[in-house]
Each structure stands twice: as structure tokens, then as C-alpha cells.
Amino acid sequence: NAGVTQTPKFQVLKTGQSMTLQCAQDMNHNSMYWYRQDPGMGLRLIYYSASEGTTDKGEVPNGYNVSRLNKREFSLRLESAAPSQTSVYFCASSVAGGTGELFFGEGSRLTVL
Amino acid sequence: AQRVTQPEKLLSVFKGAPVELKCNYSYSGSPELFWYVQYSRQRLQLLLRHISRESIKGFTADLNKGETSFHLKKPFAQEEDSAMYYCALTRDSNYQLIWGAGTKLIIKP
Numbered sequence: 001n002a003g004v005t006q007t008p009k010f011q012v013l014k015t016g017q018s019m020t021l022q023c024a025q026d027m028n029h030n031s032m033y034w035y036r037q038d039p040g041m042g043l044r045l046i047y048y049s050a051s052e053g054t055t056d057k058g059e060v061p062n063g064y065n066v067s068r069l070n071k072r073e074f075s076l077r078l079e080s081a082a083p084s085q086t087s088v089y090f091c092a093s094s095v096a097g098g099t100g101e102l103f104f105g106e107g108s109r110l111t112v113l
Numbered sequence: 114a115q116r117v118t119q120p121e122k123l124l125s126v127f128k129g130a131p132v133e134l135k136c137n138y139s140y141s142g143s144p145e146l147f148w149y150v151q152y153s154r155q156r157l158q159l160l161l162r163h164i165s166r167e168s169i170k171g172f173t174a175d176l177n178k179g180e181t182s183f184h185l186k187k188p189f190a191q192e193e194d195s196a197m198y199y200c201a202l203t204r205d206s207n208y209q210l211i212w213g214a215g216t217k218l219i220i221k222p
Contacts, residue, residue: 003156033208040122041214042211042212042214042215043199043201043212044212045209045210048208050208090157097208102157103158105156106156
């Protein structure tokens with residue numbers, strides 16, 4: 001099984017450009033998450049989807065939008081990229097929230113010039 | 114505010130020596146605590162959670178509510194333990210994990 005797959009792995013954007021990070025999981029998990037990781041900081045939650053059809057803001061949602069396309073897929077969109085959004089982005093999934101184990105993708109390194 | 118602090122960015126010990134990775138937290142209720150690990154070229158993965166009271170790969174962690182700590186320990190470090198370790202906490206039924214900044218553990222031969 002692939003687990004959690006996110007694309008692209010690397011992307012360079014110019015300020016103001018838009019892009020979508022794609023995430024898919026094949027574990028039949030209910031919950032999915034988007035995190036960002038910046039140097040010297042822990043992961044910070046951008047958005048999450050507790051179950052298909054729902055999305056909620058996390059700690060740092062500004063500048064991002066998400067779509068839970070179906071149970072498998074959860075995308076993250078940057079409508080107008082800014083240099084402050086340069087980061088490594090991780091998608092994760094879990095059976096449910098709370099104390100459930102998170103399963104992570106490999107990460108996507110985004111640079112905004 | 115809820116916070117997880119890992120005071121050491123880097124910890125380097127010799128193979129066979131004991132290892133203790135520190136994790137301190139601030140939270141007013143009863144947190145659920147986790148240790149995640151990322152080995153080189155691998156994905157971030159769960160190592161252990163305090164509610165399971167388990168030992169994984171020789172690592173243990175005890176929740177000390179008095180000191181608000183959840184330190185990760187291993188009596189005899191192995192070279193394959195070299196990795197990034199992250200401590201995290203969440204409230205019951207809450208989808209939002211709060212993460213520490215991580216500690217890079219290097220085991221010297």
C-alpha cells in the first residue's frame with residue numbers, strides 16, 4: 001500500500017502565483033490534515049478534515065484553502081503565494097481524530113520567490 | 114496557551130550510552146502525549162503514545178503531570194536510533210496536535 005501520497009514533492013513559485021498540493025490516502029481513513037513545517041519550529045496545522053464533507057481551520061489557515069474531494073483526497077490551495085509560505089508541507093491522515101495515530105506523506109517543499 | 118517544548122535541538126551520545134530526550138508541555142487539562150520519529154529518508158511516524166504505556170524499539174516515556182514532562186528514554190542507544198524526534202500533545206477527541214520543534218539525535222559509533 002502507498003499510504004499517504006502527496007504531490008508535487010518540490011515546487012518553486014513566484015509571488016502571486018497559485019498552486020494546489022494534492023494528497024491522497026488509500027487506508028480508508030476518515031480524517032486528513034495539512035501541516036507546514038518551518039525551520040526551528042514544530043509542525044503547525046493549517047487545515048484539517050475530520051470526515052468527508054467537513055473541513056476546519058487549524059492554527060495557521062490564512063492564505064490557504066482546502067477541499068476534501070472525497071474520502072481519499074484532500075487538497076491544499078495557495079491562491080496567491082507569498083514568500084512567507086515558503087515551507088515544507090505535510091499531508092497526514094488518521095482513522096479518526098483525538099488520540100489516533102497520524103500517517104504522514106513524504107512532504108512537499110515549496111519555495112516562493 | 115498549550116505549548117510543547119523540546120529544549121535540545123541536537124543531542125549526541127555514544128552507542129551503548131543512555132539516551133533521554135526531553136519534552137515539557139503546558140496544558141491545563143489532561144493531555145494525550147505522543148512521540149513521533151523521522152528516520153533519514155523516511156516519513157514521520159508514530160513511535161509511542163503515553164496512553165499505551167508501551168515500549169517501542171527499547172524506548173519508554175512516562176508522563177509526569179507534576180513536572181509536566183514526557184521525556185523519552187532508552188537505556189542503551191543504538192546507531193539506528195539516529196533520527197529526528199518530535200513530541201506532541203492533543204486533548205481528547207481533538208484533531209489538533211501541538212508539536213515541539215524536534216530534537217535531532219545522533220548516535221556516535
